[in-house]
Amino acid sequence: MSAASRVRDFFSAYSWEIFLFALLVVVVAAASALSPLYLNAFQILYSLQQSMAITGILAVGFMLIILVGEIDISLPAIAAVATVSFAHLSLMGVPVWAAAILMCGFTTLAGLANGLLVVTFSLPSMAVTLGMIAVYRAMALWIGGPEGFGADAFQPSYLWLGSESVLGNIPVSLLLLAVLFVLAFLLVHRSVYGRLLYATGNNRRATRMSGHDVKAIIVSTYAIAGMLAGVAALVFVGQYESARADNLTEILLFVVACIALGGFRIEGGKGNVIGLVLSILLLGTIENGMGLANVNGPAQTLVIGLILAVSIVLPVLLRKLAMLRALAKRFTEPRQGGTRGAGGAPQIS
Amino acid sequence: MSGTILDQPGASTTARPTQRQWSVVVLKNRALGVLLFEVLIILVFSVAADKFLSVSNLNTIFLNACIMAILACAEGVVIITRNYDVSVASILALSAYVGFDVIRTFPELGPLLILVPLVIGLTCGLLNGLLVAYGRVSSIFVTLGGLSIYRGLATLYANGQQIEPKDVPPWVHDFVTGTLLPGISNLALIAVAVVALVSVYLRYTRIGRQIYAIGSNPSAATFYGLNVPRIILGAYALCGALTGLSGFLFAARSSYVVPWAWQGLEISVIGAVVVGGVSVLGGSGNVVGAAFGALVLATLDNGLILVQANEVIRELVYGLAIVGACILDASVLRRVDALLKSRKRRGATR
Numbered sequence: 001m002s003a004a005s006r007v008r009d010f011f012s013a014y015s016w017e018i019f020l021f022a023l024l025v026v027v028v029a030a031a032s033a034l035s036p037l038y039l040n041a042f043q044i045l046y047s048l049q050q051s052m053a054i055t056g057i058l059a060v061g062f063m064l065i066i067l068v069g070e071i072d073i074s075l076p077a078i079a080a081v082a083t084v085s086f087a088h089l090s091l092m093g094v095p096v097w098a099a100a101i102l103m104c105g106f107t108t109l110a111g112l113a114n115g116l117l118v119v120t121f122s123l124p125s126m127a128v129t130l131g132m133i134a135v136y137r138a139m140a141l142w143i144g145g146p147e148g149f150g151a152d153a154f155q156p157s158y159l160w161l162g163s164e165s166v167l168g169n170i171p172v173s174l175l176l177l178a179v180l181f182v183l184a185f186l187l188v189h190r191s192v193y194g195r196l197l198y199a200t201g202n203n204r205r206a207t208r209m210s211g212h213d214v215k216a217i218i219v220s221t222y223a224i225a226g227m228l229a230g231v232a233a234l235v236f237v238g239q240y241e242s243a244r245a246d247n248l249t250e251i252l253l254f255v256v257a258c259i260a261l262g263g264f265r266i267e268g269g270k271g272n273v274i275g276l277v278l279s280i281l282l283l284g285t286i287e288n289g290m291g292l293a294n295v296n297g298p299a300q301t302l303v304i305g306l307i308l309a310v311s312i313v314l315p316v317l318l319r320k321l322a323m324l325r326a327l328a329k330r331f332t333e334p335r336q337g338g339t340r341g342a343g344g345a346p347q348i349s
Numbered sequence: 350m351s352g353t354i355l356d357q358p359g360a361s362t363t364a365r366p367t368q369r370q371w372s373v374v375v376l377k378n379r380a381l382g383v384l385l386f387e388v389l390i391i392l393v394f395s396v397a398a399d400k401f402l403s404v405s406n407l408n409t410i411f412l413n414a415c416i417m418a419i420l421a422c423a424e425g426v427v428i429i430t431r432n433y434d435v436s437v438a439s440i441l442a443l444s445a446y447v448g449f450d451v452i453r454t455f456p457e458l459g460p461l462l463i464l465v466p467l468v469i470g471l472t473c474g475l476l477n478g479l480l481v482a483y484g485r486v487s488s489i490f491v492t493l494g495g496l497s498i499y500r501g502l503a504t505l506y507a508n509g510q511q512i513e514p515k516d517v518p519p520w521v522h523d524f525v526t527g528t529l530l531p532g533i534s535n536l537a538l539i540a541v542a543v544v545a546l547v548s549v550y551l552r553y554t555r556i557g558r559q560i561y562a563i564g565s566n567p568s569a570a571t572f573y574g575l576n577v578p579r580i581i582l583g584a585y586a587l588c589g590a591l592t593g594l595s596g597f598l599f600a601a602r603s604s605y606v607v608p609w610a611w612q613g614l615e616i617s618v619i620g621a622v623v624v625g626g627v628s629v630l631g632g633s634g635n636v637v638g639a640a641f642g643a644l645v646l647a648t649l650d651n652g653l654i655l656v657q658a659n660e661v662i663r664e665l666v667y668g669l670a671i672v673g674a675c676i677l678d679a680s681v682l683r684r685v686d687a688l689l690k691s692r693k694r695r696g697a698t699r
Contacts, residue, residue, distance in 0.1 A: 134668030302501025
């Protein structure tokens, strides 16, 4: 294969990721032009941690479920149960490692329950997890009460993951997110399990026919996403120093925006981890820039929505454009074909 | 959401005839089943709480359910086409606030202005529908974007203001609380009329049947020659317009209108649709059922408060009702699927 065609292949296979990267460069340039405060490593890291650490951790789990063609919109509610439980455990004097293991175990079970509901009764995952939102919120309300917990509920060790920095100003939660990205990359793109995720998302029947337990694969993605919701809850506790049953209600929009912008399709089997990383960086940078430019809250929500809409419309337009180009090609080629046909006609007659 | 492929083919074809009949009866009378469930919970609550069965309380439940019934009906049309609209709460807020602002600014135009929220809702619905139908993108992604866009627009438009009842002309409130027929509130009349009209439209007109056809098998509908994108666009437009109407009604009933109100309402609306027996896999169920679903949820809400259940129990019952309805729906559909398969098999051997 020639070098030129290899480059062309690379560009066509990763066109969306390249587009995201270009957009990221543009946004970074715009942000540093708009605000002199932007280009500062500490500022950037802090802002990314504030806006994207929790979203990113949830999005990694969400991505696995999306890859197999299902959805779980109750992940933020599961994380909310974990946050109030962390507060309780902290007040009871449980050391943080034990609490983390306990709660990640619980959230894994919660994810497992969602997954089992979806596969055993073959239910539509959107509707079921919608119902499960109410169930988990009820659980969070039962554990946390209507007031929830403030900063005084937490031992300092509980706050470490979400608030401290190591190695000279790198927030721990951002480091954790980076590690999760690497793990997710290895899992999705360098393991048999990852290939099975794509296979399940692309053609469930064929995957089952080739002897794989599709139901187990689907349930496993729900369990992993559940576990990550527990991790996100610990980060949340550290970042906001509070825990309430109605925490994390707004975050679903951002998670889905990351997934949609990252090039994933809700039917499953499409998108990759690089796209997710780029879309999270992009959204984080845009939020950072808007914050520095004093854009108010509602306008920020509007912009996120518009980005989501653009990320949906753009591939469609590109596809239409490619179709038009192919059509135009066909219109120019038949003329050659036509002369050939005319040349062949006398032979037939 | 593909979930049906998980069914083991042939696993339940051995179902006994009695089971088949049970499933068909349930399928054909879903709305009736929801109504029966409603009667059941009314009976339970009337035993558990003595204030429950008073005329004024039942009236309260019904009036509370009316607007939700219109919304459930609107969402139901979209869900029958195998799509979702999760932006209804935001459309509601946008059309309510902007509509009331226009009514406040031009009081001399009178009740004609009721069209304003309707048109705003229609526009939002058309935007959603254009992206879903012609972009061929998942409706959840699209309408989640819509959710934040419409909410953001409403908040920016309001600019921190709120509209109070005294700001709008009195016809607004008379429109909702008045009684055109003696003893029956206009709100109830509107709700019943809307649900009945949409239901008849879906049941007896060509486009109505096409909506069901698209929901039950989109590719078959395309091969049959239906203009699938246009019909889906129409479903979203209808949903948007009805949401705009609900926005007006909600605003006219509430003590003040703010752009950040009704957040998370889409969960209750989709819940009502699911409880009302409309399959989220599309193509089955009807909007009368969805309206009854709204009535069931309103009754549960009211009854659980009267028996002094705390919010934990209320949320829990709510969630379990939705999950339970999903499970029931899936098992009925599976039985019917098996029945259809065995019929086809018998037809082939003959």
